[in-house]
Amino acid sequence: MYGWMGIILRVDLTSGKIEKEPLSDRLRLNYLGGRGINSRILYDSVGPEVDALSPENTLIFGTGTVVGTIAPSAGRITVTAKSPLTGILGDGNSGGHFSAEMKWAGYDHIVFTGKADRPVYLWIENDHVELRPAEHLWGKTTAETDEEIHRELGDPAIKIAAIGPGGENLVRYASVMFENCHAVGRTGMGAVMGSKNLKAVAVRGTKGVKVAHPGPFMRLSRNLHERIINSPVYKGLAHYGTPYFTVGMYRSGWLAIKNAQTNEWPDVLKLGHKVLKRDYFVKELACTSCPRHCNQAWVVRGGPYTGTHGAKIEYGAIAPFGAGCLISDFGAVAKMNSLCDDYGLDLIELGITLNTVMEWYDRGLITKDDTDGVDIIWGNAEAAIELIHKVARREGFGNLLAEGPLRAAEQIGRGADKYIALHSKGMTYGIDDIRAMKGYALNIATSTRGADHLRGMPGLEMIPQASTPEMLERRFGTTEAGIASSYKKAPLVVYTQNLCTLTDCLELCKYNTEFQGEAMNIEDLAGLFSLATGIEMDEKAMSTVAERIYAVEKAFLVREGMTRKDDIVGGKWGSEPIVGGPAAGERIHPEKFDKLLDEYYQLRGWDSMGIPTTSTLSALGLEDIAEEIRTKSQ
Ligand code: SF4
Numbered sequence: 001m002y003g004w005m006g007i008i009l010r011v012d013l014t015s016g017k018i019e020k021e022p023l024s025d026r027l028r029l030n031y032l033g034g035r036g037i038n039s040r041i042l043y044d045s046v047g048p049e050v051d052a053l054s055p056e057n058t059l060i061f062g063t064g065t066v067v068g069t070i071a072p073s074a075g076r077i078t079v080t081a082k083s084p085l086t087g088i089l090g091d092g093n094s095g096g097h098f099s100a101e102m103k104w105a106g107y108d109h110i111v112f113t114g115k116a117d118r119p120v121y122l123w124i125e126n127d128h129v130e131l132r133p134a135e136h137l138w139g140k141t142t143a144e145t146d147e148e149i150h151r152e153l154g155d156p157a158i159k160i161a162a163i164g165p166g167g168e169n170l171v172r173y174a175s176v177m178f179e180n181c182h183a184v185g186r187t188g189m190g191a192v193m194g195s196k197n198l199k200a201v202a203v204r205g206t207k208g209v210k211v212a213h214p215g216p217f218m219r220l221s222r223n224l225h226e227r228i229i230n231s232p233v234y235k236g237l238a239h240y241g242t243p244y245f246t247v248g249m250y251r252s253g254w255l256a257i258k259n260a261q262t263n264e265w266p267d268v269l270k271l272g273h274k275v276l277k278r279d280y281f282v283k284e285l286a287c288t289s290c291p292r293h294c295n296q297a298w299v300v301r302g303g304p305y306t307g308t309h310g311a312k313i314e315y316g317a318i319a320p321f322g323a324g325c326l327i328s329d330f331g332a333v334a335k336m337n338s339l340c341d342d343y344g345l346d347l348i349e350l351g352i353t354l355n356t357v358m359e360w361y362d363r364g365l366i367t368k369d370d371t372d373g374v375d376i377i378w379g380n381a382e383a384a385i386e387l388i389h390k391v392a393r394r395e396g397f398g399n400l401l402a403e404g405p406l407r408a409a410e411q412i413g414r415g416a417d418k419y420i421a422l423h424s425k426g427m428t429y430g431i432d433d434i435r436a437m438k439g440y441a442l443n444i445a446t447s448t449r450g451a452d453h454l455r456g457m458p459g460l461e462m463i464p465q466a467s468t469p470e471m472l473e474r475r476f477g478t479t480e481a482g483i484a485s486s487y488k489k490a491p492l493v494v495y496t497q498n499l500c501t502l503t504d505c506l507e508l509c510k511y512n513t514e515f516q517g518e519a520m521n522i523e524d525l526a527g528l529f530s531l532a533t534g535i536e537m538d539e540k541a542m543s544t545v546a547e548r549i550y551a552v553e554k555a556f557l558v559r560e561g562m563t564r565k566d567d568i569v570g571g572k573w574g575s576e577p578i579v580g581g582p583a584a585g586e587r588i589h590p591e592k593f594d595k596l597l598d599e600y601y602q603l604r605g606w607d608s609m610g611i612p613t614t615s616t617l618s619a620l621g622l623e624d625i626a627e628e629i630r631t632k633s634q
Pocket residue numbers: 073095096285286287288290291292293294295509510511512
């Protein structure tokens with residue numbers, strides 16, 4: 001077999017039984033790999049009756065079809081399970097080097113079921129697979145766990161995925177940390193690991209990946225590496241990482257400040273990429289086979305957080321912890337990022353939680369009596385840090401915040417929910433102000449894992465230099481696809497969601513694709529897939545696969561009772577306009593957005609309730625799902 005290793009590893013944590021199962025033609029040809037196969041396995045094994053934190057949930061690690069090869073950034077991994085945060089399909093995607101190591105050990109996917117009766121970790125060394133005791137690791141941070149397992153197994157080349165106290169304590173947005181700096185952050189996959197008493201997965205592999213046409217595959221890969229290096233956003237991301245976005249988003253008026261009460265705050269410049277490079281930078285690091293090396297290792301060299309360090313810092317931390325909380329000390333924000341890595345917490349969901357808590361406190365909805373005496377006023381970094389500790393340990397007020405902002409608001413009552421900036425399907429994302437970017441807003445509403453950028457943020461509407469009017473007209477039927485405020489976005493969003501789906505199947509990095517206005521598109525992915533596997537697929541065939549996967553994920557949501565009423569821009573961004581900054585006055589117009597949603601459903605072949613029709617599902621070869629959905633909607 002070319003491309004795939006051909007094996008799914010099944011680990012029953014209840015019985016301790018480990019089995020190797022051939023990867024079926026049905027899965028690999030219809031769902032390709034990574035997120036696609038993960039989503040189908042989840043659909044087949046976890047129904048509405050299953051609680052996300054029960055042993056009946058299934059947890060899946062999936063590498064991709066070209067992972068372990070020299071294709072650009074072919075080293076991502078998707079972890080999938082029912083989400084304890086949203087109650088629907090959950091997944092997260094990480095970079096680093098674990099995925100390639102897992103593939104080189106001989107496995108495309110690992111499927112965990114059941115629950116171990118005590119903490120364990122899985123150790124894989126090529127064909128040797130065993131569950132080992134992890135009581136001595138329970139309570140340790142992800143960095144300590146990584147260090148201890150390396151010491152125990154005695155090989156520095158081992159790659160480790162681990163949870164920290166956040167996952168152990170079932171924080172609903174706990175992350176899984178790979179090599180203690182790359183996160184599967186969103187949707188709470190760390191809590192699912194914790195609920196199964198699975199502390200870590202350690203892997204070492206020395207097998208190679210065979211590709212069907214090595215010469216042409218190498219030529220295409222080299223060509224793509226060159227195109228990435230010569231693309232418009234390359235330099236910014238390569239030399240500054242995602243912190244490069246902070247000032248640019250702010251200058252466009254697209255960065256939410258002070259829990260999105262305004263988009264104007266000049267102090268944001270203190271959190272910019274140039275400050276990172278000048279005062280905190282150590283060196284640039286790359287994930288497997290990536291020409292972009294966007295990870296910026298950093299250290300705090302002065303002030304109260306001196307010595308705190310990390311292998312990368314994300315815009316996803318700087319935006320909510322800095323701009324969202326009005327904390328302008330880069331060192332404090334870096335410290336918060338580092339705590340999230342150590343505890344294993346999703347910095348986006350936690351960041352939005354802190355933004356919202358500060359507004360509740362400011363407005364008197366909660367007081368020091370509620371916060372265990374923590375004075376959580378705007379800009380108070382020490383107070384925010386104290387709450388992070390409390391969340392990870394589920395201590396006092398932190399126990400409530402560990403449930404996520406939506407559940408916390410429900411418990412607080414008194415209209416607390418109306419201060420949450422943006423949510424959809426149980427997850428929040430109040431960082432990029434999507435009120436000014438209508439395609440982005442549509443992606444948030446229709447994302448199959450809740451409010452999130454990585455399902456299909458259409459970079460082409462945000463980065464003018466990434467397209468031409470002719471290209472937009474030809475591919476999306478209108479030059480307005482490249483104008484952020486235009487509602488003519490349905491084809492662009494469907495395309496970008498399909499591109500992201502396929503990128504997650506091959507397990508490449510979205511930052512090197514048109515998602516970010518960059519080099520690789522679906523045609524390129526089709527080329528890599530065909531040359532790697534020897535199975536010819538063109539852009540159209542690949543897009544059909546993406547439609548199939550998106551339909552399966554959507555069907556999972558429908559089976560959980562979700563319909564059009566859940567495809568929303570929820571929270572205050574659904575009704576209030578932007579205040580302050582260049583995009584002031586931009587808002588989501590309800591009627592125009594409704595029309596856009598109709599257009600989107602039509603392109604997807606879904607009915608007016610957002611449910612894939614029987615004929616759409618049948619055309620995608622999903623007759624079994626069509627039958628189930630038809631019964632459900634009757
Ligand atoms: S672009 Fe950055 S995050 Fe993505 S694979 Fe490359 S180094 Fe990793």
